[in-house]
Amino acid sequence: MPRPGFVLEVDRSTPPILTWHGEGFRLEKLPAGRSRVIYAPEPLEPLGDPDEEIRQALLNPLDCDPLPTLLFPGMRLTIAFDDISLPLPPMRRPDNRQRALEAVLDLAAAAGVDDVVLICALALHRRMTEAELRHAVGDRVYDAFAPSGRLLQHDAEDPNALVHLGVTDQGEDVEINKRAAESDLLVYVNINLVAMDGGHKSVATGLASYRSLRHHHNVRTMRHSRSFMDQDHSELHSSNWRMGRLIAASGVRVFQIETTLNNDAFPSQMGFLQKREWEWTARDRATYLATTRSLALAPPRTARSIFQAIKAPHSMTSVHAGEVEAVHRATTAMVYRQQLVPVEGQTDIAVFGLPHLCPYNVNSIMNPILVMCMGLGYLFNLYRGKPIVREGGVAILSHPTPWAFNPVHHPSYIDFFEEVLADTTDPVEIEKNYEERFATDEWYRHLYRTGHAYHGVHPFYMWYWGAHALEHLARVIIVAGSPRAVRRLGFSPASTLQDALEMASDVVGRDPTISHLHCPPIMIADVE
Amino acid sequence: MRALRIERSLARFAAARVMPNHRPVPVRLADIDPPELPGPGWQLIRPLLSGICGSDLATVSGRSSRWFEPIVSFPFVPGHEVVGETEDGRRVVIEPVLHCRIRGVEPPCVACASGHTNHCERLTAGHLKPGLQTGYCRDTGGGWSLALAAHPLQLHDVPPEWTDEAAVMIEPTACAAHAALVPSPSEGMRAVVIGAGTMGLATIASLRRLRSDVESLIAVAKHPDQRVLARELGATVVVEPGELRRAVRRTTGSWILDNGQLTGGADVVYDCVGSAESLAEGLAVAAPGATVVVVGMPGHVGIDLTALWQREIRLVGAYAYGPEPAAGGRHSFELAAQVVEAARLDRLVSAAYPLDRFADAIDHAAHAGRRGAAKVVFDLRHEKRR
Numbered sequence: 001m002p003r004p005g006f007v008l009e010v011d012r013s014t015p016p017i018l019t020w021h022g023e024g025f026r027l028e029k030l031p032a033g034r035s036r037v038i039y040a041p042e043p044l045e046p047l048g049d050p051d052e053e054i055r056q057a058l059l060n061p062l063d064c065d066p067l068p069t070l071l072f073p074g075m076r077l078t079i080a081f082d083d084i085s086l087p088l089p090p091m092r093r094p095d096n097r098q099r100a101l102e103a104v105l106d107l108a109a110a111a112g113v114d115d116v117v118l119i120c121a122l123a124l125h126r127r128m129t130e131a132e133l134r135h136a137v138g139d140r141v142y143d144a145f146a147p148s149g150r151l152l153q154h155d156a157e158d159p160n161a162l163v164h165l166g167v168t169d170q171g172e173d174v175e176i177n178k179r180a181a182e183s184d185l186l187v188y189v190n191i192n193l194v195a196m197d198g199g200h201k202s203v204a205t206g207l208a209s210y211r212s213l214r215h216h217h218n219v220r221t222m223r224h225s226r227s228f229m230d231q232d233h234s235e236l237h238s239s240n241w242r243m244g245r246l247i248a249a250s251g252v253r254v255f256q257i258e259t260t261l262n263n264d265a266f267p268s269q270m271g272f273l274q275k276r277e278w279e280w281t282a283r284d285r286a287t288y289l290a291t292t293r294s295l296a297l298a299p300p301r302t303a304r305s306i307f308q309a310i311k312a313p314h315s316m317t318s319v320h321a322g323e324v325e326a327v328h329r330a331t332t333a334m335v336y337r338q339q340l341v342p343v344e345g346q347t348d349i350a351v352f353g354l355p356h357l358c359p360y361n362v363n364s365i366m367n368p369i370l371v372m373c374m375g376l377g378y379l380f381n382l383y384r385g386k387p388i389v390r391e392g393g394v395a396i397l398s399h400p401t402p403w404a405f406n407p408v409h410h411p412s413y414i415d416f417f418e419e420v421l422a423d424t425t426d427p428v429e430i431e432k433n434y435e436e437r438f439a440t441d442e443w444y445r446h447l448y449r450t451g452h453a454y455h456g457v458h459p460f461y462m463w464y465w466g467a468h469a470l471e472h473l474a475r476v477i478i479v480a481g482s483p484r485a486v487r488r489l490g491f492s493p494a495s496t497l498q499d500a501l502e503m504a505s506d507v508v509g510r511d512p513t514i515s516h517l518h519c520p521p522i523m524i525a526d527v528e
Numbered sequence: 529m530r531a532l533r534i535e536r537s538l539a540r541f542a543a544a545r546v547m548p549n550h551r552p553v554p555v556r557l558a559d560i561d562p563p564e565l566p567g568p569g570w571q572l573i574r575p576l577l578s579g580i581c582g583s584d585l586a587t588v589s590g591r592s593s594r595w596f597e598p599i600v601s602f603p604f605v606p607g608h609e610v611v612g613e614t615e616d617g618r619r620v621v622i623e624p625v626l627h628c629r630i631r632g633v634e635p636p637c638v639a640c641a642s643g644h645t646n647h648c649e650r651l652t653a654g655h656l657k658p659g660l661q662t663g664y665c666r667d668t669g670g671g672w673s674l675a676l677a678a679h680p681l682q683l684h685d686v687p688p689e690w691t692d693e694a695a696v697m698i699e700p701t702a703c704a705a706h707a708a709l710v711p712s713p714s715e716g717m718r719a720v721v722i723g724a725g726t727m728g729l730a731t732i733a734s735l736r737r738l739r740s741d742v743e744s745l746i747a748v749a750k751h752p753d754q755r756v757l758a759r760e761l762g763a764t765v766v767v768e769p770g771e772l773r774r775a776v777r778r779t780t781g782s783w784i785l786d787n788g789q790l791t792g793g794a795d796v797v798y799d800c801v802g803s804a805e806s807l808a809e810g811l812a813v814a815a816p817g818a819t820v821v822v823v824g825m826p827g828h829v830g831i832d833l834t835a836l837w838q839r840e841i842r843l844v845g846a847y848a849y850g851p852e853p854a855a856g857g858r859h860s861f862e863l864a865a866q867v868v869e870a871a872r873l874d875r876l877v878s879a880a881y882p883l884d885r886f887a888d889a890i891d892h893a894a895h896a897g898r899r900g901a902a903k904v905v906f907d908l909r910h911e912k913r914r
Contacts, residue, residue: 415778418771443783 002042005341005523006276010035015277017516018288019497020353021480022366022400023303024295025288028351028497028516035514036347038388039276040523043262044338046315050096054103054319057257061322062330067104067255070185071111078183079104080119080154080207081137084128085359087193087261088520090135091314096259098138100189100319104257105141117179118145120153121188121206124213124448124455125360126409127153132363152179156209156455157445164211165250168242172215176247177207187255194382194522195229195335198258199328200244201237208243210439210457215239219427222467227381229524231332244324256324258331261314263338263521270310274521300402307356308363336524343388343525348512349504350389351497352379354399355520360454360462364406368485369413369421369459371401376476377465379517385527387472388515394475394504396497401481401489408452412444416459417488425490427467435460474507530911531673532886533558534587536602544590552588552890555606557883563669563677566656567632571614573622573678577696577880577905578671579609580893582727582802583825584663588890593827600664601657607671607906608663611686611695620683621698622671623861624662625848630679631656646706646848661848672883672906684861694874696905697730701873702864704730707823707846708738709854709863711796716743718780720772722810723800724749724758725896726876726903727823731798733871736762738855738863744779746794748772748809751897761871769809776813789835793818802826811835811843821846880907 008014016027017037030037047053058067071077081097084090101118108116118137120128133151134142145151154177155161163178180186180203188206192198205213215221216239222228224235231237248254266273270291272284280288295303318334320327356366358374366374375397380387389395405414420434435457438444444456470476476491477500483493494500504512517525534554544553562572584606586592608624627645628636631654639647652658659665662676669676686695708731711717719742721731728747735742747763748771749755755766767775777784782792793815799806802824808831810820816839823846836843849860867873878901881889886906893904 411784415774418767418774419765419778441778442781443777446783 002044005041006039007341007343008037008039008276010037017518018273018277018353019351019398019516020355020520021398022354023300023307023356025292026353026398026480026497030351030514030516031501034511035516037516037518038341038343038523038525039518040263040521041338041341043264043315044317046262046317047319050316050319051099051103053316054100054257057319057321058103058107061255062320062326064255064322064326067321068107068111070253070255071108071113073112073114075113075115075184076182077108077113077116077185077187078119078180079116079187079189080121080180080203081189082191082202082206083120083122083125084132084136084362085125086191086197087312087314088357088359088362089265089310089312090362091261092311093135094138095136096191096261096316097136097189098141099316100257100259101137101141104187104189116150118151119177119180119207121202122154122156123206123208124156124210124458124461126448126452126454129452154207155449156213157449162209165252166246168246170239170242172239172243173212174204174243174246175209175212176203180207181247181252185253185255187257190256190258192258192260192331192335194339195231195332195524196236198331199231199237199240200324201240202256203247203254204240204243210455212243217461217464219431219464219467222464223471226468227383227387229381230384248324254324255321256327257319257321258327259316260318260331260334260338262317263523264314265312265521267310267313304356304365339522339524340384340526341523343515343527346386346388346390346527347393347515348390348508349394349396349501349514350380350387351396351514351516352398352519354379354397360458361406361409364409365404366399367405367410367413367417368401368403368489369417369462371397371399371478371481372489373462373465375399375466376469377462379519380466380469382517382519382523383525383527388517388525388527389473391472392474392507394477394507394512395469395473396477396479396500396504398479398497399481401478401485403482403485409454410459411447411453412438412441412456413454413459421488421490427464427470430460430463475504477503529560529562529674530883531558531560531605531669532556532883533560533603533605541590544588547589552887554590555588555886555890557886562675563667565677566667569680570677571680571683572675573610573612573614573620574675575607575610575612575671575673575908576619577611577692577877577907577909578607579696579700579903579905580889581609581700582725585890585894586825586827589894591827596660596664599651599658599660601659601666604659604664604666605670605673605676606663607673607676608661609696609699610662610671610676611692612671612676614683618683619686619688619695621686621695621861622662622676622678623682623684623849624699626651626656626659626661626665626668628654630681643851646850672886674908674911691874692909693877694868697868697873697876697903698861698864700726700903701730701734701868702849702860703727703846704823705734705738705863705867706849706852706860707731707798707821708734709852710821710844710846711819713739713741713854714795715741717741717796718744718794720746720748720776720794720797720810720813721763721800722748722772722798722806723824724751724754725800728798728800729754729757729761729876729902730867730873731800731823732758732763733761733873734863734867737867737870746772746775746779751900753900754897754902757876757902772809772813780815792816795819796821798823800824804829804831807831811841814839814841816840818842819844876902877905878902879904881905882907883911
């Protein structure tokens, strides 16, 4: 029986706490008597036979007819699926998407459906490489569809491949992939890693255009999503739900397949990352030492390659299919079961060790903008109720924060960092003065459409992702990051956690209370 | 009188070349006689402030090109950015070019006859020893001393309300004004200035005050204080080295290809550094058909000129001053005075040293940007005169 999440009150006997630091780790001693460490629940038991569970979900969907009854010869069937941003780290083969796609395609073949197109729901993310697509959908599916041009990647900038379905009662344009919208059935295959994923967001965001996305990917929405891991208090989700309902009302039939994973995120060789420090065995300690020492000696590029090669032993814990909202309610309950940790009240300081990976740097570099997004966008927002740190408090992030970018994946990020952040770090000013120019830049558009670049506007979204935290916090400090890059972000550099705590005392006093979110594995702090 | 003097010594120049931190090995503080007046009308000038220029630094560090060997005469007293006083109390700035009319060459060369004395072809002729400017000629002396000899054609009166600091900025600003006016007028011009030392900053100021056709002006500044000044003087975008190509791309709407080269670029680029790197970067961000103006003294550099050929880029030098056709024939010194006053360029004078601290002064000038400075000068107003 997996143990639930746990909040450790730090005392003098508490060992140093493992803190992620990019492609490495640090052991940090937290002040006794006023610090706590929030640990994730242990991985839930996986489904015994995930392929059979998927088949059963398709045959017995929620609030919807069984999938075989929706399939008929001569129909247009489109199957969309999540892109490389999920899951994290990428999972070992077979990926949930492969399993679900194969099950749907088997049923389609049995029903005599010939016109089948697969679309990777990129939104404004980068196009995936062949190797990445093969990993996600499996070789069998890739070889059957890609050579004949029936495995597509959504292009949010192709006017001929988009259709405007209407405007919501809040004035939001709904413009999505034309093939998906004009199919007799749109099946969406999702991996719900966190509570933010899935539901109407799958189609309304994953298959949308910039014209549509800008209505919810903006500063106002992010500041009114508290948090976006809690759909009932997330303007991001409210907007997506309005759009999703409009999509359904306009005649697009969506059959949603959502899968969840347990948080078994790291292979057994790195088992210490899944454990609580006082439970480390001698072998765990030896592995930790060997790993950290060899990583310290490795050039950054090598260390990055080592971490990017990690394939998580995630296992499927549930699969639901059918009507979008019914499916997503069941999925979200499962995500919460795996990730919720009851936490009592807020503290003055939150410490977030940032890992090597976020949704936007798979096989890439965690550049400074992604560091901000990972810390203040994702980890800060891993809460339900209230943030773990009080308003006016301090966030301490731990990450090397190199002034380094992948120019193929993140071309507009470089300009955002060099031009925009050199001018201002205020999300509202950034949105007002710069967003449109970046969003419509011909070069970025070209690279997004033909290369493997994130859309020109994407770094703005990363910055907006942290807008709620920027408004909430009095100060952000990054431990052991490149001082120059950290200052460009508008944050304060500190050499050590102790220095950071000393610096934070200017804001929160000499004896602040501290929360350390021991993440990953992913969890959601359920703050009373 | 006390003067800093450079003698022809290959050993000293060679030593200076290998010394770190611009150690001024060839320079000596000496007690010498004031220069004799080379002819009628010549006057002794008592320098008040005398600047240290990039070309001076190249000379004292042994890094100057051998190009200059026949057009200088040893020993010489450096210093060509000079505000001084005549013996009858006129405050003047020196226009240092030693052209035909000053040398007594008759008839003057074609260039001097047309007024473009910076193109003079007789820098070794006449009654003066060779020397392209005051500060490189054995006979005239230079500004790093208590007295130099100047021809009346070299003297420009300083308005009484002007400070010495403003006046000493006229000569370098005249060079910048001349450079700014090299490219033909072109509405909506997108300009780049590489380098934000004195010449870069004065070029930015000149572009903004002498040309109405400059639409955008990107400045490359290495140091924080330079970036502040570049923006204050009129740069629309200020970037650090390494960020230039992307800034030009953003401004011009061009693309960047896989090898980092731009598909388009700026209409005019001013290289105010003069290194191989800055020239290469200047060519890299110049649009097809653009002009690259070399403002900083380059010396011996090695660069790939393929872009210059394939894109028909014009690479032109900008040396000294003269009547400016693009400004209705007004002289660069007159335009410079206008720029210095309007842009308050006296603020670029960051540090002043007495002669006996010449090593510190030269070290400061050589690392001016890093130390938050722009123009470093010798202050001769309080030197004992014997």
